[in-house]
Amino acid sequence: MLASMELRCFFTSRPLVRHETSTWNPPTSLQRATLFFSPLKPFRDRLPQLRVVASTPPPKSLNQQARRTDDGIPMDYVKTLAKFKSRHNHIRVLEISRRLDHPFAGSRLLLLDRPGNIHSIAFLFKLLTGTYFDVFATFPAILSDGPLAILGLGAGTAASMILQLYPQAEIHGYEIDPCVVSVGREYFGLSKIEKQHRGRIFIYVGDALRASVREGFSGMIVDLFSKGVVIPELQKPETWVRLRSNLRKGGRVMVNCGGSCVEPEDAARDGASIMEETLKAMDEAFHGQVSVLKLGDRKEDSCLALTGPMPDPVAWKQALQSSLRHHVDMWRPYRR
Structure with missing residues (x-):
């Protein structure tokens, strides 16, 4: 159990609000x-x-x-x-x-x-992380022009990487915990990214599953975890149908589906089975057009998922910097 101090960051306006500069002191x-x-x-x-x-x-x-x-x-x-x-x-x-x-x-x-x-x-001195965030950084290369949503912004790792690799991108980041956004600004350079890319990154506090823009997103990155596992709403096909409705024509979703590598707070829950339930729900909502990228080994596995038809790998690689291209070859069609 953590010895902790209580930090309260409350927003009294709409349930989903734009997150402005906070007065939090670490x-x-x-x-x-x-x-x-x-x-x-x-x-x-x-x-x-x-x-x-x-x-x-x-x-x-x-x-x-x-x-x-x-x-x-x-x-x-x-x-x-x-x-x-x-x-x-x-x-x-x-x-x-x-x-x-x-x-x-x-x-x-x-x-x-x-x-x-x-x-x-x-x-401090390099951009790529050697983690699944690097795979997220390949995503904009296969999207049409338009806003990209990040559901589960965290401290801004994916947003920061994408804006540095694709300066013309428009990011809409959604995070339920305003204190996490404050930590991102204080310790992870998120405030610097906001200043450098003013008008290109918009941060909202609230339920990420309600994310929407008027003309739809060109893509969504979904990285939503609670208590150590993928949130239960993502094991329901209707959730993915609703998210799909907020995409532009040809829009895609890339998802961190977790796996046995994550450690749930509840020992009775199994990250690997939750991962599989999430993939099945996505497969139903996107009519079998789901690909997976497996990470780790059999004991410590996890995966990412991508919706839509598999992109042309040659064109995808050509749009990426050389250090990211090997991720393209790791995608495989999802099979139940």
């Missing part, structure tokens, strides 16, 4: 991290899963061994920048030392929910 006392990361090794044909597991402090006699293990990141390389409880989340912001030999070295991580699943990541 906690002043930094707390020593006692978190160890699951071993993550970057491979070209798969991405490291974003998951953190808590570690129990070891006996003093094992201090040297505990401070450097093969199973995670030593505590000395992790700094806690913020730790508190909002109305919707247990929020932690961690900074990983650049001195560490690890894929996440030099990053900041946003952890939500009690198990500590990572919801956003940002590096």
